[in-house]
Amino acid sequence: MICSVNFPSDTIEKAVEQLSRFPGIGKKTALRMTLFLLKEQKENVDRMSQAMIDLKTKVRYCSTCGNVSDADICSICSSVNRNKKLICVVKDFQDIISIENTGQFSGVYHVLGGVIAPMDGIGPDDLTIDQLLLRVREQGVEELVFALSANMEGDTTAFYISRKLEDSSVKMSAISRGIAVGGELEYADEITLGRSILNRVPYSLNTQ
Amino acid sequence: MICSVNFPSDTIEKAVEQLSRFPGIGKKTALRMTLFLLKEQKENVDRMSQAMIDLKTKVRYCSTCGNVSDADICSICSSVNRNKKLICVVKDFQDIISIENTGQFSGVYHVLGGVIAPMDGIGPDDLTIDQLLLRVREQGVEELVFALSANMEGDTTAFYISRKLEDSSVKMSAISRGIAVGGELEYADEITLGRSILNRVPYSLNTQ
Numbered sequence: 493m494i495c496s497v498n499f500p501s502d503t504i505e506k507a508v509e510q511l512s513r514f515p516g517i518g519k520k521t522a523l524r525m526t527l528f529l530l531k532e533q534k535e536n537v538d539r540m541s542q543a544m545i546d547l548k549t550k551v552r553y554c555s556t557c558g559n560v561s562d563a564d565i566c567s568i569c570s571s572v573n574r575n576k577k578l579i580c581v582v583k584d585f586q587d588i589i590s591i592e593n594t595g596q597f598s599g600v601y602h603v604l605g606g607v608i609a610p611m612d613g614i615g616p617d618d619l620t621i622d623q624l625l626l627r628v629r630e631q632g633v634e635e636l637v638f639a640l641s642a643n644m645e646g647d648t649t650a651f652y653i654s655r656k657l658e659d660s661s662v663k664m665s666a667i668s669r670g671i672a673v674g675g676e677l678e679y680a681d682e683i684t685l686g687r688s689i690l691n692r693v694p695y696s697l698n699t700q
Numbered sequence: 701m702i703c704s705v706n707f708p709s710d711t712i713e714k715a716v717e718q719l720s721r722f723p724g725i726g727k728k729t730a731l732r733m734t735l736f737l738l739k740e741q742k743e744n745v746d747r748m749s750q751a752m753i754d755l756k757t758k759v760r761y762c763s764t765c766g767n768v769s770d771a772d773i774c775s776i777c778s779s780v781n782r783n784k785k786l787i788c789v790v791k792d793f794q795d796i797i798s799i800e801n802t803g804q805f806s807g808v809y810h811v812l813g814g815v816i817a818p819m820d821g822i823g824p825d826d827l828t829i830d831q832l833l834l835r836v837r838e839q840g841v842e843e844l845v846f847a848l849s850a851n852m853e854g855d856t857t858a859f860y861i862s863r864k865l866e867d868s869s870v871k872m873s874a875i876s877r878g879i880a881v882g883g884e885l886e887y888a889d890e891i892t893l894g895r896s897i898l899n900r901v902p903y904s905l906n907t908q
Binding site: 501526541543568585588 | 707708709710711712714715717718719721722723724725729731732733734735736737738740742744745746747748749750751752753754755756757758759767768769770774775776793794796797800
């Protein structure tokens, strides 16, 4: 419906078109955003657009783990409080934000930059797997935690890496799959529920 | 929860903060937008931010009606297909987009730039009422259609203008109240808004 709008100005039409490129932002929301900008002070609009441009010019990637960073080494890799012998393997740097948000992980990370997906033409050489193997072998890493998506691509990737490290003494684990905390059994899908039964954990009165 | 995130980069944190200034965009959506920009080509991000800046530098306002425009006179005022004797009075240029979208109005517009709201310190002199009265008297306008929000401020504004034009022969009407009382024009659906223009009712001092 909104597509048929005759915008009173090409500049506005272009802004709506550009803002609706954001994921989850439709034409109607983009129009509301555009009208908001039109009413804003110029300095504020400049600040917003500059923050967007800075993302492409200022953000760097940690040379150790591949996380986004303001410096050559990210704040996690350079922290003395993090256990460098424990590496969590993730697909993308945004997974790091999610895991950091839990406050439950004290090790460091390795960003693969994707997962092995032959259908999309992504093979092991397109990812940072070689750098990960080098870190494991050279830095005496004790444990790798795979925090990859529970699908064929994630499983394939974890399998590939574990095969490459078969001869090393590094311990490997994967984040547990199961019913969400507070989740109702009846709403869980069968595969998740099935896996959570197979991977059941010992129950004690001390477990909360 | 998201508020406690330790962002891996100040640049990202700043982008999230700036993008969440958009109306209806929370921290979580702003983070998704930021991650999208990080993965985008630099040219595309430049184009998006330029479109935002252009809104503040290129958009002009029609010298006749106050609508946003790329030129001195907007496309509606300069169109030969529009009835210049019929003026629809709106609060804001975004109301024009909504009404144009219905395809039910063939006249021209007048943007007041607000409504009389003594509580907010907005009086008749802060609006373009004088220009409207001038247009009515000098251009032989036959009908004014008030398309203002159905609340006290909208009613007061229509009342004020109608009093000023009591001595003239101009016909006055208001869009019909198919729209919920207290509702904003921009949230009305097109059919209701279109019908309310077709069913506009004569405006007199006795109409509440």
